[in-house]
Amino acid sequence: MSWEWDVIWKYFPRLLDGAWLTLELVVISGLVGVALAVPIALMRASKQRWIQFLPFIYIYFFRGTPLLVQIFLVYYGASQFEIIRESVLWPILKEPYWCAIIAFSLNTAAYSAELFRSAIQAIPTGEMEAAEAVGMTKPTQIRRIILPRAFGIALPAYGNEVILMLKGSALASTITLLDLTGMARTIIARTYTPLEMFMAAGAVYLVLSALIIGLFRLIEYRLNRYQYYHHANTPVDLDPQLRDPHIDK
Amino acid sequence: MDLQGFGHLLLSGTWVTIQLALASLVVGLVFGLMGAAAKLSDNRLFRGLATAYTTFVRGIPELLLVLTIYFGGSQIVMLVASWFGYDEYIEIGPFIAGVAALSIAFGAYATEVFRMAMLEIPKGQWEAGYAFGMSPTRTFFRIILPQVWRLAIPGLGNLFQVLLKDTALVSVVGLNDIMRQAAVATGSTKEPFTFYMAAALIYLLLTAAATLFTMFMERASNPAARGRHS
Secondary structure, three states, rough: OOOHHHHHHHHHHHHHHHHHHHHHHHHHHHHHHHHHHHHHHHOOOOOOHHHHHHHHHHHHHHOOOOHHHHHHHOOOOOHHHHHHHHOHHHHHOOOOHHHHHHHHHHHHHHHHHHHHHHHHOOOOOOHHHHHHHHOOOOOHHHHHHHHHHHHHHHHHHHHHHHHHHHHHHHHHHHHHHHHHHHHHHHHHHHHHHHHHHHHHHHHHHHHHHHHHHHHHHHHHHHOOOOOOOOOOOOOOOOOOOHOOOOOOO | OOOOOHHHHHHHHHHHHHHOOOOOOHHHHHHHHHHHHHOOOOOOOHHHHHHHHHHHHHHHHHHHHHHHHHHHHHHHHOOOOOOOOOOOOOOOOHHHHHHHHHHHHHHHHHHHHHHOOOOOOOOHHHHHHHHHHOOOHHHHHHHHHHHHHHHHHHHHHHHHHHHHHHHHHHHHOOOOHHHHHHHHHHHHHHOHHHHHHHHHHHHHHHHHHHHHHHHHHHHHHOOHHHHHHH
């Protein structure tokens, strides 16, 4: 077995092109996914059975089937129907790039909606009652209390979901896209150095995951900064009545 | 849903998927236990290796792992074999490559689940085992493992769901699983939506069955709960 460093260096710029497409897919479908997930999560957290039902089916389907099936359903499946092929949507649905984004967005929306739902339900009841007590309407409550709090609570778990999405984006290579994995496969078809190129691609994925983890840690420090304040030690002889259980240790 | 006589093909694919998932589960559990033992050991080298394993595997896509092992695995196996004086060509089939890749991925996540579960077991349990004169190995298998099991099963159940869905990736390297057979059926009927939807429904059934199985295992591993409810 020989290990060829030259091949890695020679094709590394092309791998980085692939990494760029991977990032593009993750960022665009991540944003679309969150935009879809918020209303779905609000519906799932509703107390009405009939509002919960559709989101439940949606989430159950997308979390219970492999991402590969979902991509193939969008990319190959859509072409089965005459109506779609003759509609205005066809120029979009025949492009693997848009199909990948549609499939990834729908997939991540289902997973994030479940995260947001549990975050919404984890908001302390007292805070909701307080919002009620100051006379906020339901939309104001959602905008001022529910969403900001839920985002803060869901953030660490959402960071994991983005890492999973990064890993899932490798499936774009199965519908001919030249993302990081697709690029590595193309280079290997030419050079026949599978171990070297896949390892190099793996290293780039690791760097991307590390960047995403770092980014989310920064957002976490900013968004949940109330958890990270450092207070001076409480004086030992402080009047017990002046103690604040939220600040003093 | 009209499957036009391709139903049996999908069924045979389902059987391959089930075999792949179960084989990877068994091997992956072994990896996970070894990883957790290494992470909790006093040996720095083992701890370092286990940390490298979980960090590396959890940071790269499963598809990349499958491709690496399928296309590059024979090179590695042949290198190892040549140390033992065996120089023939060795090929790794898609099933073996799939089991290897999926169990490595499962093992990395299972390592964390087992580690957390083992940390939950009070130290006194070990000490009690020693006090009875059991060796560390016997204490582990008789006292610790049954308790770790109970704590780990919910986490492992989730990981098994992920594993079940990841089996679809092995169709990319040509294993005749559900996805592959759906693609074959699509090739001659030109009805991709029908067959991929059928495949999706089969996966839904499988994941639902896995959920039921996990619930059953949770009950079976927890004698206290069993006694109270039945």
